[in-house]
Amino acid sequence: MANKHSNGGGGISRRSLLRGAGALTAAGWVAGFSGGWILRPSRAFGAAPIKFGVATDITGAIAPSGNSNWQVIQLAAKKINDAGGIGGRPIELYLEDTASDPKVAVGNVLKLIQQHKVDVVVGGITSAMREAIKNPIVRRGKTLYLYPQLYEGQECTEHLYCTGPTPAQQCDELIPYLMNTLGKKRFAMPSANYRWPQLLNKYARALIEKNGGEVVFEEYYPLDQLEYSATVAKIKSEGVDCVFNTVIPPGLQAFTKQLYESGFQKDGGAHTCVYFDENSVNYVPERELEGVFTCLDYFHTVDDPVGAQLQKEYAEMFPGTKYLFTAGSAATGAYRAVKFYEAAVKKTGGDLSREAVSAAIDDVAITDVPGGDSRMVPGTGHCALNMYVAQAKGGSYEILSSANMVAPQECG
């Protein structure tokens, strides 16, 4: 089927293209003719493998998140295979790069479905990406799709399961904390111009207004805008005391730099961004992240023996990696996706048909995942999660408050 790549292949090849990503350092890689990558289990199994498709952003503006997703999925698959697979069947991973670009992604995702005929697809990080690939996977491809990232909600497509937090899970803890504990009242919502910020802002705005606060402005910028001086000046001149930031890379770097240089945080302003986590230093310098507030389903600082053990194994599998196992990058969601799928296939007794797995996954619980147990809320395609409000302090996140098994409040 293909040529075997050794470590450190020379010349300009797909291999060296991905070298910067550092994602393929694991041995045992086989390159398909069509591009994409297959990771086979390291030992022989008697039963046929379960084909697990991964479609994530290995290159492009949000590659640091995509690579951490991919590495975490490798860890999850390895752990399952080492323990004997799912009902004796190993997981075989098929990777396609969605390249942070929905136009490129659709073609690559179709390869997973049509050529490799995978049993399930995990992937997509931005909502623009999910929107682009969900139809090829779920409708045309008739394949189960697991989406790992925090997102804007209202995704109720059948056979599509969301394993990341929803606006209710992220905002219901965070915004009352910002307003009632920190006393923030005047909010600004600088945002990237696409679906996630628009719907998240709508939810957050309702909460802010309910708690007696005010949204001074809510603005949407092109994703690659470089100039935010007028926005930052307005934040200062309007007396905004909390910036609810939903700008994403590549515009994010310019925005955070300009906000930081204006002295907003230094003067006591709160900067909030609900996808910021330990992995964010791959996007933004640490000093600009200092003091940022966020709310996610896991942080390295959460008192969680399961998470600590997984972090240790992750570090052993990918020594020195800069792509961290974190929540805001969708990596915890990706890990949960694999575990939910494992639990569902165990329940079906090895039946991999979409309808059977979908019916089973609708009501499963998982335990050994970072951040605490999680379970699917039946009939919603979303899961209940433990949520933690945290603040960046010297590169790690200090947990300020937490809530157990927060309901997703979607599609119910």
Place this chain on the structure above:
Amino acid sequence: MDVAVKLIFDVLAFSSIMVLVVLGLAVIASMMGIFNLGHGEFVLLGAYTVYIFREMGLPEWTGMLAAPFLVAIAGLVIEIAFIRRLYASPVIAMLATFAIGLIIRELIRVLIGGQYYAIDEPVPGSVSLLGVDVSAWRAIIIFLTGALMVACFLFLTRTSFGLQIRGALENPGLARASGVSTTRLYAFTFAFGAALAGLAGALMVPLFSLSADLGVRFLVQAFLSVMLGGVGTFEGPILGSAVIGAMVPGFQWLREIPLFGIMVGDLIQPIVAEVLVFIVALVIVKFRPDGFITKGRI
């Protein structure tokens, strides 16, 4: 007052970046009659140099210092190997620069693994200017651009080499007849234009982030600047780029100012403001097809 200082500073800062990018493009266009479609990639090479130096463990400023020289060498090699053979047919030469640009861009995309990298500025944080906090690095860029303008102007008007350049610009045939090697001069000019682009890329990369598409982002605006300013003069493109550079943050600022009792911001969304820059520039070009400055060459 505070707002005015901030507005002027931000407009100046972005204009400075545009001027740096455009100057190299304009020098080559004026001299050889070629629009260098690979100019954005010279900007990218400058930014990439800073990244390489950082990866080698050297501080960012060493990369910024080296960038114009290394990119100049790259420009010189490209001129000698390709461009010089194509001066007789400017359209082919333009296509060649496009191809070279594409090769550089995709090569760098491979080298950086298709990723985006944040690069720190050598002077981080903010400084106080008339009681307003402004970005220290942007202030340095404004200062360096100003100094470079003066240096370029003096070089072109006060040195004998500058005289040769102006002569070759005005009348290449006569310059050759007078014993000026235009071949050598063109090679130098091309390298000089590349050096300016390299410097622009190296200085601005901390403000944004390094990716293979960094140069392309500026190329269209740079072309508009040259068209707006007029080819063949020194001040024209500088003025053109200053105007384009001012419009990018300018329209965002315009949204914050009430006009006839209505907030402009309610009418112009940020996403429209980006497009408006091009519309205004094209309207100006329509009415002044030769650019702002058509006479008074240096």
